[in-house]
Amino acid sequence: MSLYVMKFGGSSVGDTERMKRVAKRIAEKQDEGHQCVVVVSAMGDTTDELIDQSKLLNENPPAREMDMLMVNGEQISMALLSMAIHNLGRDAISFTGWQAGFRTEAVHGKARITDIHPERVKKALGEGKIVIVAGFQGMTDEGEITTLGRGGSDTTAVALAAAIDADFCEIYTDVDGIYSTDPRIVKNARKLKEISYDEMLELANLGAAVLHPRAVEYAKHSGVPLIVRSSFNYNEGTVVKEEAVMEQGVVVSGIAYDKNVARISILGVADHPGVLARVFGSLAAHQIDVDIIVQSGGQNGEADFSFTVGLSDRERAIEVLNKTRDELPFRDITFEDNLVKVSIVGAGMVSHPGVAAQMFDVISDQGVNIKMVSTSEIKVSCVIEGGKLQEVIRALHTAYNLDTEEQAFVGGPETRR
Amino acid sequence: MSLYVMKFGGSSVGDTERMKRVAKRIAEKQDEGHQCVVVVSAMGDTTDELIDQSKLLNENPPAREMDMLMVNGEQISMALLSMAIHNLGRDAISFTGWQAGFRTEAVHGKARITDIHPERVKKALGEGKIVIVAGFQGMTDEGEITTLGRGGSDTTAVALAAAIDADFCEIYTDVDGIYSTDPRIVKNARKLKEISYDEMLELANLGAAVLHPRAVEYAKHSGVPLIVRSSFNYNEGTVVKEEAVMEQGVVVSGIAYDKNVARISILGVADHPGVLARVFGSLAAHQIDVDIIVQSGGQNGEADFSFTVGLSDRERAIEVLNKTRDELPFRDITFEDNLVKVSIVGAGMVSHPGVAAQMFDVISDQGVNIKMVSTSEIKVSCVIEGGKLQEVIRALHTAYNLDTEEQAFVGGPETRR
Structure with missing residues (x-):
């Protein structure tokens, strides 16, 4: 019992x-x-x-x-x-x-x-x-x-x-479990038998809507084994637990994407200590969440940096920054909207160098520019132009050996939300 | 304040x-x-x-x-x-x-x-x-x-x-207050300025659906002055309180009716002590509420008696009684459905003998038979055939000087329920 x-x-x-x-x-x-x-x-x-x-x-x-x-x-x-x-x-x-x-x-x-x-x-x-x-x-x-x-x-x-x-x-x-990527984009996405809390957290945070990150964090903290499965059939679901058994040769467990991305660039900022803190402090004070931050910098005592925010926060973020313009001199602000963040997630990455390089290759092979990169121990995220999202995801899915022969079960009468 | x-x-x-x-x-x-x-x-x-x-x-x-x-x-x-x-x-x-x-x-x-x-x-x-x-x-x-x-x-x-x-x-x-009778039947029903808890209790129990009897009992017990008024206009409502000021010449405050009445008669019951207790005890054990009880009786050691129950309880009441037939010998059970209970209510009755007699007169003048009568200090109820209910209520309303010249406000978009 x-x-x-x-x-x-x-x-x-x-x-x-x-x-x-x-x-x-x-x-x-x-x-x-x-x-x-x-x-x-x-x-x-x-x-x-x-x-x-x-x-x-x-x-x-x-x-x-x-x-x-x-x-x-x-x-x-x-x-x-x-x-x-x-x-x-x-x-x-x-x-x-x-x-x-x-x-x-x-x-x-x-x-x-x-x-x-x-x-x-x-x-x-x-x-x-x-x-x-x-x-x-x-x-x-x-x-x-x-x-x-x-x-x-x-x-x-x-x-x-x-x-x-x-x-x-x-x-x-209303889906069968956690898939290697969105089955609406890749028909032969692989349903994962197991996944670790950390991988699930990355996937949940990265736009896979099945499980909420807070719940995953709570499960990780308390060690409760989670099972994600469909209420519309009796298929086995996906087990989320501390140490997932890695399948042979699987380095990347899943591929996530997030369309809710805008990039803001601040150009020609005085390159001295405390600048980043002031910029992101003022955004945080206005409840604007910043995701990836990239600084390219250091010519003539000036730096450029870029960061991503949610699409709906973009306009407000620029307003907030413009108010600090005098106090924090910079030359210009630009932004870009038609972007998407694609991420590969896998606990196996730690021990496989070159996973990120392979991702960059696959994306360039699709003729797509990489705008920003962010990495952690178990994921690599790239912000790219949104136009070829599907092609990129399919190519990555194949490159990391995630394709199966089965067709994914994409839910009951309703699709996921 | x-x-x-x-x-x-x-x-x-x-x-x-x-x-x-x-x-x-x-x-x-x-x-x-x-x-x-x-x-x-x-x-x-x-x-x-x-x-x-x-x-x-x-x-x-x-x-x-x-x-x-x-x-x-x-x-x-x-x-x-x-x-x-x-x-x-x-x-x-x-x-x-x-x-x-x-x-x-x-x-x-x-x-x-x-x-x-x-x-x-x-x-x-x-x-x-x-x-x-x-x-x-x-x-x-x-x-x-x-x-x-x-x-x-x-x-x-x-x-x-x-x-x-x-x-x-x-x-x-959704009505303006407590009326002397149902304004759907008597267009110039009188809206009462004040009414006592006891009168209101009789009216509430007798089928006037505006205030629930439990609430009135609670108010009487605690002495909270109640005001019944419309949420659809600003007219003055009716005050329900301990000692209502009686208007000059008003003996009867209101006339209520209840169509949910069936009469059951048990004929030829052995006329000895404990019979009534056994009959009504078995009905109570089956959660059947009995209202008016009338015993006519006493020939050759046999009695007849009649009582009223709610229409929906009638069939079950007869079943229950038939089960006690052997234990409690009686000759026959009859019932009658097309009935109505009409009641006059007024604290002024106590000091005005002849109010009941006047009621019987008014009802007979309409050519309507009275089947049962029940009285308390502040009300008289008659069970009559249902066919001429409206005529009887209108005649009583006039006889007890309740008609006014105003037309009653019968509620907002919905009628009372």
């Missing part, structure tokens, strides 16, 4: 028919002799509908009241799913975030979990019940209701799995 | 436009210098939609999970209303039932309030905030979420008003 936390996302419980299927799936897990704690997201479009209603009343609603509104989406799911399980003759009990013991910091809209007191969850499990927990929510020490922000339900599942010492945390979604 | 509890029902917050109107109304009350605590029901059809969804998953869902589902209706209303108030530049804060301190017995679907700890409500009022509380819900000492059942939001409002020592509890609805 193992203890499973099973997390079902919004499209998996998108309507009452799908919810019945999920209930059946949970009952089957119980029939195999396991204990089940289930974390659910809001049904399909519920969250969007609630946001739409709020906008009609207040374009800029207070974050506290927004949390009071949003938590109902998950709470409706959880109660309905519990009823569907009862309908199969099983005993189930649903808990809100605070009932399941989730305590968070006193921040609305994106609170971090500070502590979990899962006594009620454990007691119900001890009574043979299937426990359903609303994802994405918690409570402060003062009894204020909070939400965990993007990826909150994944995080709920992983954190709860750690708190109750679950054997596995299964993330059910 | 007075402290008001204002309760808005489902049709008053039926959509976002109406919710804006309610927000404005609350802001106006604050502008008059008052403190406001607002109790809201679920928006329009939300409750029905949630029930419909649950039925698709489980025809007979567990009561606990039903409570977990239903409370979201009020919680969505409360958060949206708070946002609408913020949009008017006011500070508002919404609380779930448990956050507002409502403790109930451990019963699902129709819990009674055991205790209220309104510390957070009082603190927020002290900070100048408008407080919005979700109606209809509470929590047990074990942290289980409960609902209060029918009329639960009215009860929430009255109980909270008592707990925070409010000066007034205003029940906003």
Whole structure:
């Protein structure tokens, strides 16, 4: 007998028919002799509908009241799913975030979990019940209701799995698992049997939308084995764990891309200490996240440097920088929008020099210019022109021996989101 | 400065436009210098939609999970209303039932309030905030979420008003106040300026759907003055309080009717002690509510008696009685369905003998047979054939000097329910 936390996302419980299927799936897990704690997201479009209603009343609603509104989406799911399980003759009990013991910091809209007191969850499990927990929510020490922000339900599942010492945390979604790259671009993308937390973190951060980075970080921190699999079929998923077994000859595990990239260049900056700190300090003060930073420099006491931000932050970033122009003299600011960041990720890279060089070769062979490069121990990212993204990804996929003969399963009635 | 509890029902917050109107109304009350605590029901059809969804998953869902589902209706209303108030530049804060301190017995679907700890409500009022509380819900000492059942939001409002020592509890609805009878039947029904708790209780119990009897009982018990008024206009409502000032010459305050009446007669029952107890004990054991009981009797050691039950209970009541036939010998059971109960209510009756006799006269003058009679200090009820209900009510209304020259305001876009 193992203890499973099973997390079902919004499209998996998108309507009452799908919810019945999920209930059946949970009952089957119980029939195999396991204990089940289930974390659910809001049904399909519920969250969007609630946001739409709020906008009609207040374009800029207070974050506290927004949390009071949003938590109902998950709470409706959880109660309905519990009823569907009862309908199969099983005993189930649903808990809100605070009932399941989730305590968070006193921040609305994106609170971090500070502590979990899962006594009620454990007691119900001890009574043979299937426990359903609303994802994405918690409570402060003062009894204020909070939400965990993007990826909150994944995080709920992983954190709860750690708190109750679950054997596995299964993330059910509308794709079959983690693929070597986006199966919409490469039809014979390889489904990974295993992947390490670190690799998954890089992939999650790099735009693979299946698992939220916060959840992966939490899993890495607590050592809970994650399984990503489809709620629409019984295929084996991908296991995310500390030390993934590397397949023979696989140096690169996956290829990710991110289209949400703008490059800003500051030209002719006085090249003295503290300049970078001032530039990026002022951007951070305006909540603008900077990704890759490249300094090319040092002629006549002047330097140029470039960095990337999200597309929607580009205009504001330039405004902020122009305000510091006097204080921080520079000659000019330029920007470029039609870009994409392509990354290869793999724990095997560490011991294989030349992986990056091969990537640059493959990209040039496609006649594509590399604008920026950034590396870590387990990844290489290149910012390139966006026009030939698909060709580049396919070429890299082949070059790193990731192609399989099977065609990827790209999801149920909905594609990933 | 007075402290008001204002309760808005489902049709008053039926959509976002109406919710804006309610927000404005609350802001106006604050502008008059008052403190406001607002109790809201679920928006329009939300409750029905949630029930419909649950039925698709489980025809007979567990009561606990039903409570977990239903409370979201009020919680969505409360958060949206708070946002609408913020949009008017006011500070508002919404609380779930448990956050507002409502403790109930451990019963699902129709819990009674055991205790209220309104510390957070009082603190927020002290900070100048408008407080919005979700109606209809509470929590047990074990942290289980409960609902209060029918009329639960009215009860929430009255109980909270008592707990925070409010000066007034205003029940906003889609009619102008309490009328001398149903304005759909009598166009020139009189809107009552004042009515006593006891009269209101009789009217509420007798089918006037504006205020739930539980809420009136609670108000009577705690002495909170209730005001029933429309959320669609600024007309003065009806004040419900301990000692209503009687208008000159008004003996009967109102006329109520109830179409949900079936009469069952048991004929030829052995006339000895304990028979009635056995009959009504077995009905009570099956949760069948009996209203009027009339025994006519005593020939040859046999008696006949008749009683009324709700229409939907009639068939089951006869089944139950037939099962006791051997143990409790009787000759026959008959029933009659096409009936209606008409009642006159008025605190003035006590000191005016002959009010009942006048009622019987007026009914006979309409050529209508009286089947059963029941009286209390402040009401007389007659069960009559249903065919001439409207004529009987109009004749009684005139006979007791209740007609006015004004035409009643029968509500906003929706009729009462």
